[in-house]
Amino acid sequence: MYIVCIIFFYEMAQNFTKTTRRLVSSIANLNKSPYHNFRVLNGYHQTNFRNPTFVTPKRWQTNVCWRCGAHEGSPTQVFCEKCNVIQRPHELENYFKLFGLEERFDIEQQVLRNKFRQLQSLLHPDKFSNKTEEEQAISADYSSLLNKAYGTLHVPLRRAEHLLKLKGETIGESQSVDDPEFLIEIMTLNEEASVEEVGKDVGKLKKLNKKNNEQLERVSREIDLCFKSNDIEKAKENIIKFKYYTSLSSRINGTLRDLGESD
Amino acid sequence: MDQIASCSLQSKINSMALNTSNLLRLGLRPSRICLTAFYHKNVIEHYENPRNVGSLDKDDKNVGTGLVGAPACGDVMKLQIKVDENGKIVDAKFKTFGCGSAIASSSYTTEWVKGKTVDEALKLKNTAIAKELSLPPVKLHCSMLAEDAIKAALSDYKIKQQSNKKE
Numbered sequence: 071m072y073i074v075c076i077i078f079f080y081e082m083a084q085n086f087t088k089t090t091r092r093l094v095s096s097i098a099n100l101n102k103s104p105y106h107n108f109r110v111l112n113g114y115h116q117t118n119f120r121n122p123t124f125v126t127p128k129r130w131q132t133n134v135c136w137r138c139g140a141h142e143g144s145p146t147q148v149f150c151e152k153c154n155v156i157q158r159p160h161e162l163e164n165y166f167k168l169f170g171l172e173e174r175f176d177i178e179q180q181v182l183r184n185k186f187r188q189l190q191s192l193l194h195p196d197k198f199s200n201k202t203e204e205e206q207a208i209s210a211d212y213s214s215l216l217n218k219a220y221g222t223l224h225v226p227l228r229r230a231e232h233l234l235k236l237k238g239e240t241i242g243e244s245q246s247v248d249d250p251e252f253l254i255e256i257m258t259l260n261e262e263a264s265v266e267e268v269g270k271d272v273g274k275l276k277k278l279n280k281k282n283n284e285q286l287e288r289v290s291r292e293i294d295l296c297f298k299s300n301d302i303e304k305a306k307e308n309i310i311k312f313k314y315y316t317s318l319s320s321r322i323n324g325t326l327r328d329l330g331e332s333d
Numbered sequence: 334m335d336q337i338a339s340c341s342l343q344s345k346i347n348s349m350a351l352n353t354s355n356l357l358r359l360g361l362r363p364s365r366i367c368l369t370a371f372y373h374k375n376v377i378e379h380y381e382n383p384r385n386v387g388s389l390d391k392d393d394k395n396v397g398t399g400l401v402g403a404p405a406c407g408d409v410m411k412l413q414i415k416v417d418e419n420g421k422i423v424d425a426k427f428k429t430f431g432c433g434s435a436i437a438s439s440s441y442t443t444e445w446v447k448g449k450t451v452d453e454a455l456k457l458k459n460t461a462i463a464k465e466l467s468l469p470p471v472k473l474h475c476s477m478l479a480e481d482a483i484k485a486a487l488s489d490y491k492i493k494q495q496s497n498k499k500e
Contacts, residue, residue: 243474246481247402256409257400260430310404317407321430 148192156193156201156208164236165219175233175294179224186220227316230293230309237302241310249307256314263322272331279322286315372433373467379437384444387426389413394497397490399482403474408435412442412482416490420451427482434472438462438479446483451490457483 134141135150135157149156161167169185171177190213198209222228234240247253261267263278289312296305326332372380389396391413399412408431415424425443429436441462446454462468462476 241404243403243405244477245404247404250400253400253402253409256402257411257428257430260409261428264430313404313407314402314409317430 148189156198156205156212158208159212159215162215165223165232166236168215168219169223171223173233173236175226175230175290175297177223177229182220182223186216189216226290227309227312230290230305230312233297234302234306234309237297237305239302239306241306241313247310252311252314256318259318260321263318263325265325268325270329272326272329275322275326275329276331279319279326282315282319282322286312286319289315371469375441375466376433376437376468379440379466380433383427383436383440385424385426385440385447386428388428389415389424389426394493395490397486397488397493399485399487399489401478401481401485403431403435403478405474406432406435408432408475408478410435410439410478410482412439412479412486414446414454414483414486414490416451422446422449422451422454431478432472432475434466434468434475435478437466438468438475439482441465442479442483451487454483455487 135153135155137155138150138153140150140152147157147160159168164173166173166177169182169189171182171185193209193212193216195206195209195213198206201209222232231241259278259282263275268274268278289308292308293305293312296302296308388411389398391398393415395416397414397416400410401412402409408429410427410429410431412427413425414422417423425446427439427443429439442457445457445462457480459473459476459480462479463473466476468476
């Protein structure tokens with residue numbers, strides 16, 4: 071135990087020195103690069119996009135290149151036209167805009183994937199290993215934002231929730247389901263698919279899975295229609311249903327996996 | 334002497350390990366130190382050995398059924414109570430499809446409610462469940478769900494009794 075403690079403490083001390091050194095160097099750089107500083111101080115580079123307390127100089131907020139000050143052409147411009155330096159993302163909240171896509175639920179997966187790959191091939195940190203630290207930092211943050219955005223948009227449930235958020239609605243924790251019939255239905259479906267009920271009957275599980283997938287498809291069509299007609303309340307109701315069918319689906323697939331069946 | 338020194342050191346580390354901001358200040362990522370104990374032992378105990386799982390006859394006039402859902406996580410919880418002629422809860426059963434905290438909350442609730450009177454059971458607060466299970470703030474809604482479920486079961490029972498009296 072004693073030795074473990076010593077090793078632990080040694081490691082901690084080492085880390086502490088490292089952090090202090092980083093802090094000192096970042097304070098020395100304060101005037102030069104506040105953006106980069108924040109990144110180091112915070113430890114997690116994703117945070118600086120979302121942290122509202124982060125002071126952004128005026129010139130960053132407009133479509134002006136942070137390096138040469140030239141005005142950029144289009145807001146989706148990734149590199150400055152004049153000095154060819156990587157730009158910070160112009161969009162942080164709206165993932166559809168980030169990829170230059172229309173805000174709709176029924177997006178083409180192929181188009182999304184192509185956009186994502188195209189942007190990552192330009193912005194991936196690997197492309198910036200010979201560039202300045204600041205450019206590397208922007209590339210790392212941009213790239214991780216793209217990953218997060220892609221992860222959100224390519225999963226239907228997350229895409230729907232993101233769209234709902236953009237419309238100003240969220241599914242809160244204190245919210246309850248007011249539709250008793252739907253609850254009974256979900257309870258029954260879950261009971262039917264429970265291990266106690268199906269045992270090792272793979273055929274029965276697959277049948278239930280198929281039925282559930284049909285429900286998922288039906289509800290996702292509903293969600294699409296709701297967003298198209300801008301009926302946000304109804305969209306929210308359907309997203310809640312979609313959530314329940316999704317958890318049922320993952321439960322069924324989990325049992326199938328346990329029984330040695332791949333989904 | 335060594336023993337004592339290592340003990341105090343250990344307790345210091347423990348108290349530090351509990352505070353994530355301390356870790357970050359030291360430049361340590363939480364992953365570097367194993368912060369595995371996210372669930373309290375009481376939650377794990379109820380999750381692994383849930384009490385009173387099952388169903389009661391929902392058409393029985395002495396049985397109250399509460400069915401509630403938490404849309405934020407896609408959880409569904411059914412809680413049933415059986416009341417004798419003296420207004421005492423003699424049996425309670427639950428079925429929950431959801432996360433570990435939701436299962437533990439409903440399991441604890443059925444255990445707590447047994448032997449109580451209907452009026453006593455109404456006084457159960459989600460904070461009591463959360464405290465017993467040491468639920469973290471992000472899981473407080475699970476205890477609220479259990480409170481909603483027991484309330485719904487009690488009101489279902491009362492409605493059944495009233496319609497029974499009228500007949």
